[in-house]
Amino acid sequence: MLREYCLERKLPYDECGKLVVAVDPGEVTRLDALAERAAANSVPGLRRVGPAEIRDLEPYATGLAALHSPRTAITDYVAVARAFAEEIEAAGGEIRLNFPVRRVTPAPGGGLLISARPPHRSAVAPSGGAAAAGGDVAVDELIVCAGLQSDLVAGLAGDEAGPRIVPFRGAYMRVVRAKADLVRGLIYPVPDPRYPFLGVHFTRRVDGSVEVGPNAVLATAREGYRLADLSLREVYGIASWPGAWRMAGKHWRTGVREIYGSLSVRAYMRAARRYVPLIGAGDVVRAGAGVRAQALDRDGSLVDDFRIHRVGTVTAVRNAPSPAATSSMAIAEHVVNILEEQRQ
Numbered sequence: 001m002l003r004e005y006c007l008e009r010k011l012p013y014d015e016c017g018k019l020v021v022a023v024d025p026g027e028v029t030r031l032d033a034l035a036e037r038a039a040a041n042s043v044p045g046l047r048r049v050g051p052a053e054i055r056d057l058e059p060y061a062t063g064l065a066a067l068h069s070p071r072t073a074i075t076d077y078v079a080v081a082r083a084f085a086e087e088i089e090a091a092g093g094e095i096r097l098n099f100p101v102r103r104v105t106p107a108p109g110g111g112l113l114i115s116a117r118p119p120h121r122s123a124v125a126p127s128g129g130a131a132a133a134g135g136d137v138a139v140d141e142l143i144v145c146a147g148l149q150s151d152l153v154a155g156l157a158g159d160e161a162g163p164r165i166v167p168f169r170g171a172y173m174r175v176v177r178a179k180a181d182l183v184r185g186l187i188y189p190v191p192d193p194r195y196p197f198l199g200v201h202f203t204r205r206v207d208g209s210v211e212v213g214p215n216a217v218l219a220t221a222r223e224g225y226r227l228a229d230l231s232l233r234e235v236y237g238i239a240s241w242p243g244a245w246r247m248a249g250k251h252w253r254t255g256v257r258e259i260y261g262s263l264s265v266r267a268y269m270r271a272a273r274r275y276v277p278l279i280g281a282g283d284v285v286r287a288g289a290g291v292r293a294q295a296l297d298r299d300g301s302l303v304d305d306f307r308i309h310r311v312g313t314v315t316a317v318r319n320a321p322s323p324a325a326t327s328s329m330a331i332a333e334h335v336v337n338i339l340e341e342q343r344q
């Protein structure tokens with residue numbers, strides 16, 4: 001759906017392909033299991049390739065075996081989001097930026113009243129977006145898609161506490177211009193089924209730059225995009241969720257390894273060099289970071305599938321993990337179907 005949308009709206013769309021590369025024998029077995037799942041899901045054009053073909057496709061990559069997905073593509077998601085916004089406005093919808101929802105209450109004549117507090121200064125869009133706004137909005141139906149705040153906003157609307165969102169900060173490195181051409185498309189490791197989101201990978205972007213990353217380290221604020229961001233209230237919120245301690249007990253070794261990778265560019269790039277040996281610590285500069293909204297159940301298990309709750313007239317998307325940007329149009333269609341079924 002996103003492909004068609006990008007083509008229709010003339011948004012950037014580059015089918016640069018993806019290689020999922022196994023670098024040790026243990027990973028080859030997992031690669032085969034992944035190939036079976038991909039076939040069951042009709043992933044178009046997927047092929048298993050050996051070392052020689054890896055080099056044909058990505059001349060500077062190495063590995064024992066790989067899955068090649070020729071149809072995997074990249075786009076500019078900011079441009080996609082702008083296009084969605086234009087469509088909403090053209091259809092008579094209204095977009096309110098800087099509207100941090102603080103309360104959801106029943107409206108006197110039926111429906112719900114959504115109240116916002118004036119945003120914190122730092123939350124105001126630096127690009128001169130909409131002016132700081134507070135106020136109320138009355139709605140018949142509410143759909144909550146609040147990402148890193150999804151549990152809190154859903155809670156305001158009467159939904160249950162779990163799953164809770166635990167933020168994981170993932171830093172990226174950018175490959176210097178002189179070496180960016182060593183990567184043609186996307187080069188990914190074989191995912192560990194316990195942590196499908198971990199593993200440093202190479203991503204070509206539509207502007208021609210190449211990024212390496214991310215790692216994943218528990219963030220000290222929900223929107224902790226910088227290492228120094230700290231919210232004691234939010235840290236307390238994480239620590240008071242029993243699942244957080246159970247997760248720490250189960251996964252602390254992986255956590256320590258990720259922290260080490262986040263502090264040492266050399267350690268980080270050592271992992272990346274297993275895939276592209278010619279790109280080392282001297283060939284990258286620190287780039288931005290993303291924060292992953294990791295949903296966590298009370299028993300400490302990481303929620304890796306979509307979770308959508310329905311409470312009265314509220315539909316809360318409690319967990320929309322990657323690739324929820326790619327599949328956003330399909331998710332929207334699914335949510336609309338849920339609403340339509342309720343109406344019948």
Ligand SMILES: Cc1cc2nc3c(=O)[nH]c(=O)nc-3n(C[C@H](O)[C@H](O)[C@H](O)COP(=O)(O)OP(=O)(O)OC[C@H]3O[C@@H](n4cnc5c(N)ncnc54)[C@H](O)[C@@H]3O)c2cc1C
Nearest residue numbers: 100101145146147149290291292320321322323324325326
């Ligand atoms: C580092 C990284 C890389 C990723 N790469 C990919 C990728 O390559 N492909 C892919 O498909 N997916 C990718 N993802 C995943 C993708 O970004 C998410 O799955 C998707 O954005 C989730 O959508 P969402 O609507 O649930 O949350 P979001 O996209 O986070 O949107 C939530 C919105 O709610 C707003 N909000 C929050 N609280 C409030 C409040 N109280 N009041 C009002 N508004 C509020 C936020 O400002 C935000 O605009 C990546 C994620 C990360 C972190």
